[in-house]
Amino acid sequence: xxxxxxxxxxxxxxxxxxxxxxxxxxxxxxxxxxxxxxxxxxxxxxxxxxxxxxxxxxxxxxxxxxxxxxxxxxxxxxxxxxxxxxxxxxxxxxxxxxxxxxxxxxxxxxxxxxxxxxxxxxxxxxxxxxxxxxxxxxxxxxxxxxxxxxxxxxxxxxxxxxxxx
Amino acid sequence: xxxxxxxxxxxxxxxxxxxxxxxxxxxxxxxxxxxxxxxxxxxxxxxxxxxxxxxxxxxxxxxxxxxxxxxxxxxxxxxxxxxxxxxxxxxxxxxxxxxxxxxxxxxxxxxxxxxxxxxxxxxxxxxxxxxxxxxxxxxxxxxxxxxxxxxxxxxxxxxxxxxxxxxxxxxxxxxxxxxxxxxxxxxxxxxxxxxxxxxxxxxxxxxxxxxxxxxxxxxxxxxxxxxxxxxxxxxxxxxxxxxxxxxxxxxxxxxxxxxxxxxxxxxxxxxxxxxxxxxxxxxxxxxxxxxxxxxxxxxxxxxxxxxxxxxxxxxxxxxxxxxxxxxxxxxxxxxxxxxxxxxxxxxxxxxxxxxxxxxxxxxxxxxxxxxxxxxxxxxxxxxxxxxxxxxxxxxxxxxxxxxxxxxxxxxxxxxxxxxxxxxxxxxxxxxxxxxxxxxxxxxxxxxxxxxxxxxxxxxxxxxxxxxxxxxxxxxxxxxxxxxxxxxxxxxxxxxxxxxxxxxxxxxxxxxxxxxxxxxxxxxxxxxxxxxxxxxxxxxxxxxxxxxxxxxxxxxxxxxxxxxxxxxxxxxxxxxxx
Numbered sequence: 231x232x233x234x235x236x237x238x239x240x241x242x243x244x245x246x247x248x249x250x251x252x253x254x255x256x257x258x259x260x261x262x263x264x265x266x267x268x269x270x271x272x273x274x275x276x277x278x279x280x281x282x283x284x285x286x287x288x289x290x291x292x293x294x295x296x297x298x299x300x301x302x303x304x305x306x307x308x309x310x311x312x313x314x315x316x317x318x319x320x321x322x323x324x325x326x327x328x329x330x331x332x333x334x335x336x337x338x339x340x341x342x343x344x345x346x347x348x349x350x351x352x353x354x355x356x357x358x359x360x361x362x363x364x365x366x367x368x369x370x371x372x373x374x375x376x377x378x379x380x381x382x383x384x385x386x387x388x389x390x391x392x393x394x395x
Numbered sequence: 396x397x398x399x400x401x402x403x404x405x406x407x408x409x410x411x412x413x414x415x416x417x418x419x420x421x422x423x424x425x426x427x428x429x430x431x432x433x434x435x436x437x438x439x440x441x442x443x444x445x446x447x448x449x450x451x452x453x454x455x456x457x458x459x460x461x462x463x464x465x466x467x468x469x470x471x472x473x474x475x476x477x478x479x480x481x482x483x484x485x486x487x488x489x490x491x492x493x494x495x496x497x498x499x500x501x502x503x504x505x506x507x508x509x510x511x512x513x514x515x516x517x518x519x520x521x522x523x524x525x526x527x528x529x530x531x532x533x534x535x536x537x538x539x540x541x542x543x544x545x546x547x548x549x550x551x552x553x554x555x556x557x558x559x560x561x562x563x564x565x566x567x568x569x570x571x572x573x574x575x576x577x578x579x580x581x582x583x584x585x586x587x588x589x590x591x592x593x594x595x596x597x598x599x600x601x602x603x604x605x606x607x608x609x610x611x612x613x614x615x616x617x618x619x620x621x622x623x624x625x626x627x628x629x630x631x632x633x634x635x636x637x638x639x640x641x642x643x644x645x646x647x648x649x650x651x652x653x654x655x656x657x658x659x660x661x662x663x664x665x666x667x668x669x670x671x672x673x674x675x676x677x678x679x680x681x682x683x684x685x686x687x688x689x690x691x692x693x694x695x696x697x698x699x700x701x702x703x704x705x706x707x708x709x710x711x712x713x714x715x716x717x718x719x720x721x722x723x724x725x726x727x728x729x730x731x732x733x734x735x736x737x738x739x740x741x742x743x744x745x746x747x748x749x750x751x752x753x754x755x756x757x758x759x760x761x762x763x764x765x766x767x768x769x770x771x772x773x774x775x776x777x778x779x780x781x782x783x784x785x786x787x788x789x790x791x792x793x794x795x796x797x798x799x800x801x802x803x804x805x806x807x808x809x810x811x812x813x814x815x816x817x818x819x820x821x822x823x824x825x826x827x828x829x830x831x832x833x834x835x836x837x838x839x840x841x842x843x844x845x846x847x848x849x850x851x852x853x854x855x856x857x858x859x860x861x862x863x864x865x866x867x868x869x870x871x872x873x874x875x876x877x878x879x880x881x882x883x884x885x886x887x888x889x890x891x892x893x894x895x896x897x898x899x900x901x902x903x904x905x906x907x908x909x910x911x912x913x914x915x916x917x918x919x920x921x922x923x924x925x926x927x928x929x930x931x932x933x934x935x936x937x938x939x940x941x942x943x944x945x946x947x948x949x950x951x952x953x954x955x956x957x958x959x960x961x962x963x964x965x966x967x968x969x970x971x972x
Contacts, residue, residue: 256516
């Protein structure tokens, strides 16, 4: 059974100009399209930036989102990435409580997820994990047991899969 | 050769063919107003920046050329927000130049600073904040390109003061002529897909009850003659939305007039009962469709538009054709001619006689009256229509007077009707009329206005007098915010909340005279004709006629908000039961 798609992942190439992010964010706000996550950074060509926008499918009819985005003069190219035809990753950073006696379980959990340890202090540890959204969700859930002090996720970034043809 | 930002701004506006600027100077735009003295462009000094914006819109509607407004920063830019939003919703090509505080002061809450590009992002097709003086020629070239191509719209260019100041070294740069555009994300599709055109032609030939639903895109694409050719070739009736009045002649046997909330019964019902809507440059606005799930329930939709975002936005399109609507119609005519060699459409005589029956039974009417009784606003419009040249340009504000003007005028030529359709901007009529007159000075221009609307922007009559733009204003003065009064009568149990304006305060005749115009008051039907004839004779200054009309008059037909178009309320005299 195919899972119900609750979101669409759009990869949007834009001109690297001041205010472009505001134009995109403003468009979503005024048209009532809800953003699940948005990541942006310059591309290999410094004239362009690439955004990965995950939009809530229920509030946002995909055809309208794409066409309205395309009307923004600074938007150059829009790809909708199907999960089966793309690679998506998200990075999580978290500072986690490590209470007395919990050390082994915390370390075991980190090992299980193949997460990285970035920073260690008294009764605290900072970890990172990059993976697909499901993995990152599971990892975040596993950390709740110990106590999450701070967490930051990047939101999804994605590229189209390399075609084998 | 070395130039500076201010000089370059003027030179490049001239290079874009600008003949008239509507504007008002102020601190941040001061350096740009200095080289204007040496420019060939005419500047029309307004009394409020909103007036400059609506004049530029009126000019653009009347001439087809982009309207240009130039104002300063801060409050001037915020006063421009309404015209920009108006132009956005009605797809009017507009270029607006705003001054900005000096580059180094941006973000410091400087005097008359506001985030103009941030504020206007949602109400422009695109906007620019110039960051280097040398960008000015290219940005101006791009701004006109974006405003006038694809789906037209307003473009704003915000220029910091230091970049147009000749005393600032940073405003100096080597002059150049912009060639082309580096806009990788902007490629409007003009040519229709032949495959889609063919599908549309086939749907047309299958249809038993087709109607052409034509919108403002026809006028924007300057495609009125193509529309007529298509309608005549197919012998299919045409409705013209509020934005396309004049885009198909009202005196044509196939004309059904305006559809929608206050459309005439036949136009509304023909759309409602059709099995195919040939939608040309229209966008299924809620004022046309009424309750959406009850709109044209049996109709398949052909939707031709330059803006693909209109497809399936409101109503699913069985065939969507992206491209210039004039080219689309030409292609459609060619495809139909080819198909008709082998196929014939079904018999449509029953549909045609049904439409004729509606036209006969439900013409536009209003209460019967006799001389000596109160003055009917519809009568004033009929008299204006009959006593002015056929190519008179009519502008209007928003409300009852606008609907009556659209209903009772006969628009037989394109670009004779200028109004605020999408945004519904009260106060549009007077400045839009002035802008239209500036663009086509040889034509008679009448603004049909309401007393509520007139009070929002009438100060621009001073501009009109000084600039020798003799427009004529007919105020249908019922002493009310009339459309709101009508809704309160019909849907709020006659509880009239904050809608009464005094018909004699201000004294419109004296107000007109104070602004250098001729003021005339008309209180009885028999005074209407002489007053209009007197106004028509005056060509050296604006004229304002204060028509004291009956306050209780309502606009019919009416589809109440939230109701289906099948529930259209006709004039009481036409009710069957």
